[in-house]
Amino acid sequence: MDTATPAVTAALHDGSSVLAESSSVDARRHGELLLPAVDRVLAEAGVKLDAVTGIVVGVGPGPYTGLRVGLVTAATFASALGVPVHGVCTLDGLAYAAGLDTPFVVATDARRKEVYWARYENARTRATDAAVDRPADIAGQVAGMPAVGAGALLYPETFPDNRGPENVSAAALAALAAEKLRAGEEFLPPLPLYLRRPDAQVPKNYKVVTPK
Amino acid sequence: MADEPLVLGIETSCDETGVGIVRGTTLLADAVASSVDEHARFGGVVPEIASRAHLEAMVPTIERALKEAGVSARDLDGIAVTAGPGLAGALLVGVSAAKSYAYALGKPLYGVNHLASHICVDQLEHGPLPEPTMALLVSGGHSSLLLAPDITADVRPMGATIDDAAGEAFDKIARVLDLGFPGGPVIDRLAKEGDPAAIAFPRGLSGAKDPAYDFSFSGLKTAVARWIEAKRASGEEVPVRDVAASFQEAVVDVLTRKAVRACKDQGVDHLMIGGGVAANSRLRALAEERCGRAGIRLRVPRPKLCTDNGAMVAALGAEMVARNRPASDLDLSADSSLPVTETHVPGRHRHDHDHVHEVSKDNLYS
């Protein structure tokens, strides 16, 4: 599952192929949509959650509020079922789905006029760490490369050669994870890639707390 | 009492990640992880910091609570969670966790109201709540007078603060007196050595034409600050203990007077006081005195149950199970401004049978 982009996406993979997938795009309702999506995918495949042997979750980068829905859901499932949870960079899922075998860039919408992005050698190999930047500031580093993801579509001046997919799909994420599992590769810890420090703003109706 | 409902409750409305487990009205576990230290230098709760901390603490706190209670998750009769009110991003972490947990275990889910939970927690201390109960909830975030004929279905707002919460007033005055944070405990301590009648500070909204059950602490705060400034301006020493005692007296006088009056007007013979300010010793003493005189039985839970925790959510969830209230749907959302009258968030469908399959059939989101 992945909630790091406006897509709420869940899929079931049996190690060789995707059995079912559900994706909907609604950036404000990750919390409401994810569990029904999981339920729908399992029902379609005729599988109960307790038959699942591992959980794969996109760790972002992505806008925080939605991103946390997928991560806390994955962690809770893993705890309740006693199965491992594998973190995968959301941009890697998009890169995998793009299927390119020459260098390209993946960019998603980080809001505030910025993108989350990384460069790839090919669909399976990330060349740089995920970062958050203003498109104009990275124009030189991505010049001449095909660009995948909603962030690329949003800023055509920086990413003129842009293309889909726009958002990550859990089917691609699961297929990538299945490959990695077979190859015995390492996963990321299931912790969010925020890439930004929290805005330290206390709301007006604050609750005062004890200092150290 | 093994046939009473065994419920796990999750609370993440502010800066405390709370997971409690109860069996009926018996407390089995009360695990709390707080991000309080991370907020301290900002002087208040920073929502994004709280949300990040909830995500990290969520599963470890659930597992700690289960261990503390010595029960298996498989034996739970339900999962309850604070659906609101509170900080939106913080609530969402708890709601998402509760839904996943309920789904993975095949248990019913109960999204409940934070304020009703503050009232219901007293069942863990003093047994079943009398019906109706009058409740005074006072903390840094709330100041409400609520009438609860049925804690699972009928909670009515009698009055609330029109400006600052009571706890906020304590913190602001402590700041003016350079006493640091939080204001409550230090003012309580200094007030014991001061004269509560030394300075006649105003009692907000106490006039004959004022709303009978609403509160206002903003005018009091300004009056106290002005009095202190005037002393300082004339070069006199500020009698900190007398100021603390007189200020505290003004707050608890209004709180208890209005609460007792509400009980009398409504013919209610029980008053419960909850929220962090319920730890204030003068509030407890004056409430005891006035309730005693009015023939009202006072119920105040121990301080750890008065502040935000998961046990209070579990307590209300257990009551929902016991009274056969409908469970919530799996698309339950966090509602940062959930009205107090909505004691829980029942599903749109009847839950006469297995709730997990209800969602698949309806296929609401294809």
Ligand SMILES: [Zn+2]
């Ligand atoms: Zn509270």
